[in-house]
Amino acid sequence: MTKRNLTAPRKLVYDIVLQADDHPTAADIIDRLKARGQSVAYATVYNSLRYLTEEGLIHELKLEGKTSRYDGRGEDHAHIVCVSCGKVDEVMTPPPAEWLSKVAEESGYLLTEEQFIFKGECPACRISKQKN
Amino acid sequence: MTKRNLTAPRKLVYDIVLQADDHPTAADIIDRLKARGQSVAYATVYNSLRYLTEEGLIHELKLEGKTSRYDGRGEDHAHIVCVSCGKVDEVMTPPPAEWLSKVAEESGYLLTEEQFIFKGECPACRISKQKN
DNA sequence: ATATAAATTTAAACTAAATCTAAATTTAAA
DNA sequence: TTTAAATTTAGATTTAGTTTAAATTTATAT
CATH class of the missing domain: 1.10.10.10 (Winged helix-like DNA-binding domain superfamily/Winged helix DNA-binding domain)
Known part of the structure; x- marks a missing residue:
């Protein structure tokens, strides 16, 4: 086999x-x-x-x-991408379990995985933008 | 101009x-x-x-x-993809605002956008799998 | 209105990421 | 040990998307 x-x-x-x-x-x-x-x-x-x-x-x-x-x-986690410099950071605060179960209920799906991407401006880029 | x-x-x-x-x-x-x-x-x-x-x-x-x-x-919303048949559904239950603000705080980012993708098995595929 | 400069559109060439192919190799297990 | 299936490999191919440069359109200042 x-x-x-x-x-x-x-x-x-x-x-x-x-x-x-x-x-x-x-x-x-x-x-x-x-x-x-x-x-x-x-x-x-x-x-x-x-x-x-x-x-x-x-x-x-x-x-x-x-x-x-x-x-x-190893641990499943979300990511956050800086729209200005492209840096990718880990997001360790997990989504509330209650939201996930509500989504499972709403959709009828058997959830197996989540992929969460945040976008925004990172601390360094926010500061350098203020200077200009 | x-x-x-x-x-x-x-x-x-x-x-x-x-x-x-x-x-x-x-x-x-x-x-x-x-x-x-x-x-x-x-x-x-x-x-x-x-x-x-x-x-x-x-x-x-x-x-x-x-x-x-x-x-x-128009409204920002998450998506859910069936890993078995590829169907994409809309998820209308929004993420708790409190989670979003916690992520903003944790990361120091100024959040501008979120992209949430769930994966799982859709109701139709769950049923058809039971039959086999 | 008209002129002008910048933005946009176009067709075609090109790029880059990823997949496919078919032959060679490795592996699992009978 | 044999055999069949899985995996690896190099190279060709596919595919999505970008670039190019010329033609066209558009915005706005005159």
Whole structure:
């Protein structure tokens, strides 16, 4: 039968995402693998990212631009993007459970995942804008 | 000087998005314009969608796949995507204001926009899965 | 009204991200 | 150990969206 597995190349990709303190794109991951002297084919990186996302080991983020970013942080959490400098921060305050259950009830869906993206101006950009 | 404007082609694109009861992609919009016999260049549709999004007249949704979808509904609202059939529904129960202000406080950001995407299994898919 | 300068539209070329293909390799488990 | 399925690979291909440069339209100052 054979089972889908966390194979060696997938593990290499997973490690890069886990160790990143940003939200790397596929291209970023390829660069970082190369910098470590680890050889993983282009298509395999994409395959691995899809696998890891489907397994729930990492999360795919669709923020600005057309390229997906990836997040290896364990706890589910929201993100906040600065519309001015593009910085992405984690949001650790979780959404009220009561809202989630209300949404589940309203929609009739069995909820499996949430992706919350806030946009706004980060503290640094707010300050630098005041100066101008 | 000249001002950015809701020009004729932009209005045509806007009308398509406003009248859609789904969440059309750029390609969908081009098809619907063509079906109406309205000629708008490919690049102009993209230009128009960017313009309309920046003006806040419509909203860009990044759901499954690599193509953006657009939503012309006036009130800001969350979306819920069925992971099984791909259907996209509107979520009308708004997030508690208290959560939003807590996020603003935590992050120090000046919030301008929120994009909330729920994923799960829609009622129809839940039922059809029970049968199997 | 008219001239002028800036913005917008257009068609076509181009770019970049991601997927597909088919052959080679690895892996699981019979 | 064999066999079938899964995975990897390199390269070709697809696709969404952007860029380019010329033509057109538009806003507004005269």
